[in-house]
Amino acid sequence: MSLDGKVAIVTGSGRGLGLAYARQLARQGAAVVVNDVDERAAADAVAAIQALGGRAVAVVAPVGPTETAQALVATAVESFGRLDILVTNAGVLRDTVLWKMSDDDFDTVVNVHLRGTFTTVREAVRHMRQAGEGGRIICIGSPTGQRGNFGQTNYAAAKAGIVGMVRTWALELKRAGITVNAVVPVAVTAMTATVPYFAAAVQAEEQGESVPAFFRHDLGFGTADDVAGLIAFLGSDSAEAVTGQVIGVGGDRIQIWTHPDAALTAYQEGGWSYDALVAAWPKEFAGALQSVGEHFPELPDEFRPAAP
Template identity: 60%
Template sequence: MRLDDKVAIVTGSGRGLGLAYAEALAAAGAAVVVNDLDPAAVDAAVARIAGAGGRATGVAARVGGRETAEALADAAIDRFGRLDVLVTNAGVLRDRVLWKMTDEDFDEVVRVHLRGTFTCARAAAVRMRAQGQGGRLILISSPAGQRGNFGQTNYAAAKAGIAAMARTWALELARSDITVNAVVPVAATEMTKTIPAFAPAIEESERTGAPLPGWMRRDEGLGTPGDAAGLIVFLASDAAKDVTGQAIGVGGDRLTLWGHPYEKAVAFRDGGWSAEAIAAAWPDGIGAEPEPYGIPAPKGPEA
């Protein structure tokens, strides 16, 4: 699956999942614009890609505002002559429970994840529409955005918003042959290392080079950052030209299609619904099977 004539931007690609995405796109033949807040991480990532025979340039800048979005799009055009793929991976965490979360905690996460996805996608869409040859917007979401997660008001809200933007932009950009999808990855990163059920296996894998255990890769859908990169290459390729408006999960040995919000149960009552009528009908009616919420706790190797 080759991307030899494609040019891609990957935000937040100095390390972790973003670096895995950038390296996989470059290995498939795409020229890549690497981005990270840390200039040293950008330089190292560009050097890694070039050392493997790939083509890359770097932009060290904080994602969120219009200026960075425009600089990234301009870098793709100026250095490689076009822009075909955008992967919005940049993000930060400021985890706290609701009653302890500050305005600054909330605003910073939303600014980088949600506003950064918006500004970068807008800049990319303008270039892609002007080129008239279609394109790919690949927006990185999270299980927290699909299910909610304790202590992550800001992050879950931003990631849920990203999935909603993917559905909206898939409609708006369809006539321009620009596909838009949300990717929901799960991988062994600095964040997942802190989960007690995962930490020992991740540490052992990093120490010995052994693969993560089967229960983690299959039951929890958690693998290495590289395990998530194949989905990015697929969505960037011509093979995915008809895939749009979807939320697709990947991790370890699992590939999933997330369901979209829909009306699960419907009830009707002549004259409408008073509070008393809803209370009477709820237990055995539309409230009989409430939806789950929250990311399920890891089951562990003995489950």
Template identity: 55%
Template sequence: MNILKGSHQMQLNGKVAIVTGSGQGLGRTYALALAAAGAKVVVNDVDEAQAKQVAEEIADAGGSAVAEPVAVGTSEAAQQLVARAVDEFGRLDVMVTNAGILRDKVLWNMSDEDFDAVIHVHLRGTFTCAREAMKHFREAGEGGRLVLAGSPAGQRGNFGQTNYAAAKAGIAAMARTWAMECAKAGVTVNAIVPNAATVMTETIPFLAPYVEAMKAGEPIPSVVRRAASFGPPEDVAGLVVFLASEASGHITGQCIGIGGDRISLWSHPTEIRSAFLDGGWSADAIAEAFDSSIGESLETYGIPLPKIPTTQREGA
């Protein structure tokens, strides 16, 4: 098990956490880090063997975990996860909704099935798991933590990811909404916006060389860790531990980015410039004034590629 830098300072002894999609990748790292900080963990994955393997890793390192293999998305799956946590460990304190899949295609090639599958796992899965956890938190009356997995794609859009970006944008919106709804019960709700070397990022051409280098045991260059906010999954897990801890009790409704050497706070969508016209705006009036008023400097879209020096790219 990887004991992350600083995680020993975030004591989660006596806490119980569920991490969906934690049989591999980022979810596995979150489960290991929460257990290293003292939490008992329900390891969930659609792949039973992978879920059991992570639970065994935690147990071998002296932690406490059980595997609960089920496909996230339905209300029944969410009920099964929360029931397992309560039956096995007597309580639930943290729900980390991490499970996800990809079905990347451009708009005109994306099928209904491609769209629905991603929305079902990411968006509906987050909703059903958070709802079931919140029911338990309200009944127990001891507060709780909802930690939702967002993505840079959900903040800015990304080519070929209509379904994924839409789901992740929805998750950010749900975090802000639930922060209001859950506050009275002492439950915080935050979305993390991670960026790390995983199965999901190794298909991105810009990042692929660094993922391959990392697999070969080579470190990711510092300039990439900073400019691209990119590193191994272990760089991300500390944020999950922090948001699960008592130290984050005053933080809710936020989208927090992390990866490599960078941690960042994403802004909420906001009006950035306005124009006024007595009597209201006709189409002709908008056309006449748009470029010299609110449209003078249009917003960018898509995930920007950082400028990495050529020597760093070649040395990766």
């Protein structure tokens, strides 16, 4: 097995995508530290991994505080003797438009996603650098962090921030042999299950049927298990040369996202004054403006939700 002898931590792995990641890592031979705030979910996840013949223990604690990060790393080392892989998946949502978003809505999401990723990676890296055997850091991003999404100021900020940290950490940890990558999953989750556009795909998954080809191929939208293979690959020795990347995955599709770069560069001797910009903008700049948000193709008639 590709991860035989490795030890992984997966935050937010009591259910959903996190559980799929933990199970796939275990299938490939890794021992797994499961984490969730729900004690029953964490215990069930451990039992599911053990039923596969894998090894797992649970840490029931909210991600964000440094104390949780320390407990996760300590549990990995005490239970299995080492730490090789960290997957930062834990998250919460508090969706609402900007003018209705409270301080608590913003702080809660940023604390779990962004601060939780920072504190957990920091603690894992401290151990990995001291151990001197390299490691794999896999941080979970989102299309929202790449493109924006209506009603998700807090989530977009956190997920975009995670990608910024990943690029920075890839530079800082290269000499230590620690790779750092972001994965952008697109799959049936508790969040996408509420979106009418994905209703046919969600219904198929819930009924144990195959997600229709339109969703799997055209949208790159599938199941949690479709994402898990990439997580295991990035955690393996086969991915030792992959670092600092943002990789999208879902259904039948995988994508490597570009890093931000200038879409247009123009020069004006003496600088760009107000008058110069007014004159030049329609001709030189307007055509290079970038779109925001995700843009989906029109749903085929067979997948359109029935009218209420």
